[in-house]
Amino acid sequence: MSPAREVRRPAVAGRFYPGEAEPLDREVRGFLNAAGHEAGPLVRARMVMVPHAGYRYSGAIAGQTSRAVRPRARAVVLCPNHTGLGERRAVSPARAWQLPGGDVRCDDELRALLVEHAGLVPDDAAHAREHAIEVQLPFLRATAPDGAFAAVCLAGLSLDECLRLGEGIAVAVRAASAPDREEILLVASTDMSHYVPSEVARRQDALALDRVQALDPEGLYETVQRRHISMCGYIPATVAIVAARALGATSAEIVRYGNSGETSGDLASVVGYAGAWLA
Numbered sequence: 001m002s003p004a005r006e007v008r009r010p011a012v013a014g015r016f017y018p019g020e021a022e023p024l025d026r027e028v029r030g031f032l033n034a035a036g037h038e039a040g041p042l043v044r045a046r047m048v049m050v051p052h053a054g055y056r057y058s059g060a061i062a063g064q065t066s067r068a069v070r071p072r073a074r075a076v077v078l079c080p081n082h083t084g085l086g087e088r089r090a091v092s093p094a095r096a097w098q099l100p101g102g103d104v105r106c107d108d109e110l111r112a113l114l115v116e117h118a119g120l121v122p123d124d125a126a127h128a129r130e131h132a133i134e135v136q137l138p139f140l141r142a143t144a145p146d147g148a149f150a151a152v153c154l155a156g157l158s159l160d161e162c163l164r165l166g167e168g169i170a171v172a173v174r175a176a177s178a179p180d181r182e183e184i185l186l187v188a189s190t191d192m193s194h195y196v197p198s199e200v201a202r203r204q205d206a207l208a209l210d211r212v213q214a215l216d217p218e219g220l221y222e223t224v225q226r227r228h229i230s231m232c233g234y235i236p237a238t239v240a241i242v243a244a245r246a247l248g249a250t251s252a253e254i255v256r257y258g259n260s261g262e263t264s265g266d267l268a269s270v271v272g273y274a275g276a277w278l279a
Helices: 021-032 055-068 108-118 134-143 159-175 198-213 217-226 234-246
Strands: 047-050 074-080 089-091 104-106 148-154 184-189 194-196 252-259 270-278
Touching: 021 055, 021 134, 047 055, 047 234, 055 134, 055 252, 055 270, 074 108, 074 134, 074 159, 074 234, 089 108, 104 134, 108 148, 108 159, 134 184, 148 234, 159 184, 159 217, 159 234, 184 234, 194 198, 198 217, 198 234, 198 252, 198 270, 217 234, 234 270
Parallel strands: 047 184, 074 148, 074 184, 104 148
Antiparallel strands: 047 270, 089 148, 194 270, 252 270
């Protein structure tokens, strides 16, 4: 376990998203209020699944998904470990995460409950250079300016470990201070297929997204592994679906799917992106 930082510094500001406060706020609010995507009644979601690429590629999907659900004051944000650093089940021990324009506060109570009930380990190293939670925070800050979150980075878990961890997270959420337990949103940060032709990505990703829409965490985990789908965050997505079901989720919707080729023009090698909610 690494020593805690008081404030976790940005790792990808100026690269994945604007590095200055005003351009970042303008871009995020543009994604949240994009013309052509009329917002209907807000979904009382237990969980959202959102992409974590640079905003020019996946910001529109993240914004459309965030716009579809009722804002929550508290969140557990789960991501894969892209760097290979730190613990396999790491919760950030920082007091806050710094962003251009102001910090986003970490939820001390939620973190303690996740350690107690889900066996997570406070560890800074897994989070220090990881981008997949950082890029979600401007959207959380825009929709819930006074909100707080717990950051969870996961790597190398078996299906059985995912199932037990998801159940533990649900216990932690149920143990949170009333009435705020109803204000806790699960956020699974993941991209879909990586560096394959657009049609291959669409076909492969549809198999995984079918399992998300069916609220089938075992099926998602097994489909990704069996079909060799390069969905980087299938472990946090599996865990989050288990927790969402345990907390009462009974329906799901894929909000939008796309890929990097829609921006770059290169359809021969794309990364897939999807947004979804479970309620």
